[in-house]
Amino acid sequence: MKVLRVNMHRLEATWEPVPVEYEPFGGRALIAKILLTEVPPQCEPLGPHNKLILAPGLLGGTNLSSSSRLSVGGKSPLTGGVKEANCGGDAGSGLARLGVKVVVVEGQPEDGHWYLLRISQQGAELLPADDWRGLGTYATVARAREQWGDHCTVISIGPAGEMRMTAAGVACTGYGEQVSRMAARGGLGAVMGSKGLKAVVLDASGGEAPPLAEPELFRTAARRFARELAENPRTGRQGSMHLYGTSAIVEAVNEMGAFPTRNFREGRFEEVENLSGPRLREITLARGGRVGTRCMAHCVIACCNQFVDPEGNPVVATLQYETIGMLGANLGIGTLDEVARLNRLCNDLGLDSIETGAALGIAAEAGLVRFGDTAGFEALLNEVAAGSMLGRVLGQGAVITGRVLGISRVPAAKGQAMPAYDPRALKGNGVTYATSPMGADHTAGNAFGIREKVNPLAATGQCEASLQLQLDVIMLDSTGLCLFARPPVFADPQLMVDLINGRFGWGWSVADLQEYKKTVLKMELAFNRQAGFTPADDRIPEYMKREPLPPHNTVFDVPDAELDGIFSAL
Ligand code: SF4
Structure with a gap:
């Protein structure tokens, strides 16, 4: 698996191997590890030194029942401390099936513009999104699906996150009509807004379930x-x-x-x-x-x-x-x-x-x-x-x-x-x-x-x-x-x-x-x-x-x- 590091200051999305010390962690545990390793604990939560972390769990992407929640994390602007909020939907599975262990969004754009992050089997890219600004989460999903197809998964913020309100969460689409699953708590939507990131649009087509080290043991337990x-x-x-x-x-x-x-x-x-x-x-x-x-x-x-x-x-x-x-x-x-x-x-x-x-x-x-x-x-x-x-x-x-x-x-x-x-x-x-x-x-x-x-x-x-x-x-x-x-x-x-x-x-x-x-x-x-x-x-x-x-x-x-x-x- 890989780490997708997205620098909003340089407007670059780059792939990195998973550092060995991050390997045993997933979801909430990985958020804790990354925060402790990479984020100054006393930093301003809505400033450039905080990071927005999107991490599937260790079992994400497998066929195990109920196992593909997405953990969203960062230093909370609401509590001032460590924060992980997770949501159902298909983002955790999609990221894991694309081999993404974690997305780390860091820095802030200097220009005050808004961006979308698009992730697919072909790679990851930041796209300009100033004209998406002000859209509610439902309209954001509708527009993304019109542009990239009904199968895409959308992780987005609404106007509250754009305005950096600390009651703002991160919305994620799910199976069927589940359009707005919220990783709601801790003001992580404001952290996403502080990065100038309106949405992550994920196309997991062609992705595969992660490998199993001991398939028989896993399948029996599942x-x-x-x-x-x-x-x-x-x-x-x-x-x-x-x-x-x-x-x-x-x-x-x-x-x-x-x-x-x-x-x-x-x-x-x-x-x-x-x-x-x-x-x-x-x-x-x-x-x-x-x-x-x-x-x-x-x-x-x-x-x-x-x-x-x-x-x-x-x-x-x-x-x-x-x-x-x-x-x-x-x-x-x-x-x-x-x-x-x-x-x-x-x-x-x-x-x-x-x-x-x-x-x-x-x-x-x-x-x-x-x-x-x-x-x-x-x-x-x-x-x-x-x-x-x-x-x-x-x-x-x-x-x-x-x-x-x-x-x-x-x-x-x-x-x-x-x-x-x-x-x-x-x-x-x-x-x-x-x-x-x-x-x-x-x-x-x-x-x-x-x-x-x-x-x-x-x-x-x-x-x-x-x-x-x-x-x-x-x-x-x-x-x-x-x-x-x-x-x-x-x-x-x-x-x-x-x-x-x-x-x-x-x-x-x-x-x-x-x-x-x-x-x-x-x-x-x-x-x-x-x-x-x-x-x-x-x-x-x-x-x-x-x-x-x-x-x-x-x-x-x-x-x-x-x-x-x-x-x-x-
Ligand atoms: S929230 Fe989703 S994963 Fe959890 S029990 Fe309900 S349908 Fe299943």
Whole structure:
């Protein structure tokens, strides 16, 4: 495989052999390694010394189910620390099949112009793209496909990324109608915008699955992986993930009292039934939309949907739990149609729906709009699109919005908004939000679903649970595996070892796998330390320690000393 290095100052795309020290890494792990090796931790995130990194996982491009997510990384302009956000779709597979281990975008154009990066079997080239400026992500995809064919994969930013808003993500196309999958978090869309890069257009035709060092071992493990996913009561054909997608958990999170409602004021939403997985499935099918679709080839689970309006016109693919929580209950909005409309706007602008939902919730708390007033929230998103001063404030995310509007109830950790699990009723997630080098990010170690092991309302046991989850998820993010495909490899780490050994022939043991996870986490922590983070950054907002959350009326009470010690055993 090769490294594609794209210098936006010299406007050159060059191929390099993979440095030997990068070889064992992929996806999130490779991002950590490159950041620590090549990016000064104290650099300005939107300046020339930061890098935008696009990396398939170690297992990307193979036929393994659910394994071709794309990791996007860089120093986050939102948190100021290490950042990896990943998305489904076909970019991870496409890059891997073209033999690209990683794309490293560095420098900045001097001329203020915009560019497209086109990658195919013939090579890589930068093309002028000033006339693509201002296009939403949907129009960007449509134009790229008109020019280069429907089969091309498009990784792009919308106007929010162009305006270097720190709530901006990176959008990626996927299988079928999946046009706007977001590597949403951490403001990486702004990093891409700071490089003058509007889009990467990938044509993987002629690419091949990467070689297998031990084909029989890999294929046996891959078959077992797919079989166990298919037989699992959650991920199989009759499972909730396939039937309802991530919206399957809406009612469960609400029931546990952790569903953020009206800017994290309450943990249960009175209109939850209208936002639930069964409701999403019912109205989608009744209108001729689709459920049980997939974002990438070979995924056994197929958790996606194409949500359509009452006339049957596509609105978004796919409508997900986090968006339903943050653009729904958190804004006091109780219909999926209204949530989907806001979601579509966020996708098109290239905004993270979690960060944006939190910023809009703060705007409502400040009295700029009423909770439940969907038209009012649309008007605020139109301010973002217009680049007005108010829009630019909202586009900077929850913390800046709170500061400008004088609101101290800001649900964020390390500068990044919390996803749709209130940490006062799901304290394991509170520990992850506070301590993960990624900031408030549920994908860094989501304790939802482990209640049989740890009481989500108790202060005890949360750090141990969070640490284990934080370590385990690193392996998913570094191999390109979807978080939803975790059951087989979490249940038996040997399965992951067999997949790695089958692909690379490294002869790993389970102990090597555990050591690898620690190595990656230590690299991320080291980058953040060098960027200036201290234990004081590993905290939940103060108001969540004193303001009880209905209905359980609990506060976040995991002691600071435990948070400070969470990584001591690494
Ligand atoms: S489970 Fe869903 S999100 Fe994950 S790879 Fe499959 S279709 Fe994509």
